[in-house]
Amino acid sequence: MSSSTEEPVQHVRVAVVGSGFGGLGAAVRLRQEGVDDFVVLERAGSVGGTWRDNSYPGCACDVPSHLYSFSFAPNPEWPRTFSGQPEIRAYLERIADRFRLRPHLRFHHEVLSARWDAGQARWELETNQGRYSAQVLVAACGPLADPSVPDLPGLADFPGEVFHSARWNHDYDLAGKRVAVVGTGASAIQIVPMIQPQVERLVLLQRTPPWVMPRMDRDITAAERWLYRRLPATQRALRAALWGIREGQTRMFVNRPVLLRAAERMAKRNLDSHIADPALRARLTPDYRFGCKRVLLSNTYYPALAQPNVDVAAGLREVRGSSVVAADGSEHEVDAIILGTGFHVTDMPIGSRITGAAGRTLAEEWKDGMAALRGTTVSGFPNLLFVIGPNTGLGTSSMVLMIESQLNYLADYLRRLEGTGAAALDVAPAAQQRWNEAVQRRMAGTVWNTGGCRSWYLDANGNNTVLWPGTTAHFRRETRTVDLAEYELVGKRVPAPVRADA
Numbered sequence: 001m002s003s004s005t006e007e008p009v010q011h012v013r014v015a016v017v018g019s020g021f022g023g024l025g026a027a028v029r030l031r032q033e034g035v036d037d038f039v040v041l042e043r044a045g046s047v048g049g050t051w052r053d054n055s056y057p058g059c060a061c062d063v064p065s066h067l068y069s070f071s072f073a074p075n076p077e078w079p080r081t082f083s084g085q086p087e088i089r090a091y092l093e094r095i096a097d098r099f100r101l102r103p104h105l106r107f108h109h110e111v112l113s114a115r116w117d118a119g120q121a122r123w124e125l126e127t128n129q130g131r132y133s134a135q136v137l138v139a140a141c142g143p144l145a146d147p148s149v150p151d152l153p154g155l156a157d158f159p160g161e162v163f164h165s166a167r168w169n170h171d172y173d174l175a176g177k178r179v180a181v182v183g184t185g186a187s188a189i190q191i192v193p194m195i196q197p198q199v200e201r202l203v204l205l206q207r208t209p210p211w212v213m214p215r216m217d218r219d220i221t222a223a224e225r226w227l228y229r230r231l232p233a234t235q236r237a238l239r240a241a242l243w244g245i246r247e248g249q250t251r252m253f254v255n256r257p258v259l260l261r262a263a264e265r266m267a268k269r270n271l272d273s274h275i276a277d278p279a280l281r282a283r284l285t286p287d288y289r290f291g292c293k294r295v296l297l298s299n300t301y302y303p304a305l306a307q308p309n310v311d312v313a314a315g316l317r318e319v320r321g322s323s324v325v326a327a328d329g330s331e332h333e334v335d336a337i338i339l340g341t342g343f344h345v346t347d348m349p350i351g352s353r354i355t356g357a358a359g360r361t362l363a364e365e366w367k368d369g370m371a372a373l374r375g376t377t378v379s380g381f382p383n384l385l386f387v388i389g390p391n392t393g394l395g396t397s398s399m400v401l402m403i404e405s406q407l408n409y410l411a412d413y414l415r416r417l418e419g420t421g422a423a424a425l426d427v428a429p430a431a432q433q434r435w436n437e438a439v440q441r442r443m444a445g446t447v448w449n450t451g452g453c454r455s456w457y458l459d460a461n462g463n464n465t466v467l468w469p470g471t472t473a474h475f476r477r478e479t480r481t482v483d484l485a486e487y488e489l490v491g492k493r494v495p496a497p498v499r500a501d502a
Helices: 022-033 085-098 187-195 222-230 232-254 256-276 278-283 302-304 350-352 399-420 429-443 472-478
Strands: 009-017 038-041 110-115 122-129 131-138 161-164 178-182 200-207 309-311 317-320 323-326 331-333 334-341 382-387 422-426 485-492
Touching: 009 122, 022 038, 022 085, 038 131, 038 278, 085 429, 110 309, 178 187, 178 331, 187 200, 187 302, 200 323, 222 232, 232 256, 232 472, 256 302, 256 485, 302 309, 382 399, 399 422, 399 472, 422 429
Parallel strands: 009 038, 009 131, 131 382, 161 334, 178 200, 178 334, 200 309
Antiparallel strands: 110 122, 122 131, 317 323, 323 331, 422 485
16 A cells, blocks of 8 residues: 555544543543543543443442542532432543643544554554554543453343443333343342342342342531531542542451451441341352452441342353243243443453554553552563553442553653653563562452452452452552653653654
């Protein structure tokens, strides 16, 4: 193909993939650092990430509203102590407006491939809307972006309606239907109480029951909101108090799992107070330690399961015609199957689309498990930074705190890169190995690894490559600055190409 007919390439300093909390936060931070030459590539038609995609009935956050928001953009108008999906999505839309991010957003731009060009020392990106190149690539896709659909016998031939909780079919009326809900994670325990009153019959298919604690949710009064508007220090104090409580919980999960026994007793009382039937109570009692799997919050889940139109069965084994067959052998004829089966967390799908300096994809590099330096950068992938990368997840507190820490690291990375005069920084393999060995050593004694469960935190090899084995304050210290001793300098910076849209 001659150069006259080649598709034009838009050159930018930074390309950000995703427009959830991570992507929008990165965009805000770039603006604050004086970087205006960037784009945010978003495959959907609006911002919001997981809070755009998950619109199922009852969808809400299990982290307090005043902690689940950016520190640089407090919202005094949260309507409830635990916000619902519409409020959080609206908050992210306001972030895009308030920080003038709209000109940088590229909707319906799915990244099909990102390849490191060693000769030019930049990332070459192919999207379904055209080509881009960038000195720095920020992957802010998030771990809850791509639904995980189980490969079950007969599922593809089911004659009724099938959809994942993150791809809710709002056009399908559940009223009077026989419905199977597969899974008992955070989505399912919010969906079940919302649909139980309207369906004819509901069967919940659970492999392992969760520990469920009461949800201390309420309306935030007009007087409180007025106070937060007029005296912002009161809202900051509340946020600090909520943060302190969650940090204390994290220390128990990480360092002193034995102290979780009191919480386990509370969760057991919560179960006993709502489920009178001994057989059902036994079925809903976890056989692993509190905290090993994600602890869920609900005041309505157990009461819904106690209703006469609900059956609780074992995990889904197969679909046989219009019936779901559970692992306990029970068979239930249904009109619809709702999959609350989680996401591709330990095998990020974008990994197969990112190709590093050695010509290997990130998926190939991570075939034995995800690993990164400080949860952010990966050896062999120069100038690639993750927001919510390996071992940055939380089992107890707000992911927004971890995101902001990684944004600090991103800002310092750009400053250090500029200061070295290098075209790129690449993680030294030994530095990445040391970091991940230290992370896994700290992980060994946590309740997530010792609690006797098999959770979505663990990869196919049984390694916990999702969670951070420490407090958010600890992670903030570890990502405050970039240590150039952990990196190798790549090439000399060359003048940026003329932008195609200039």
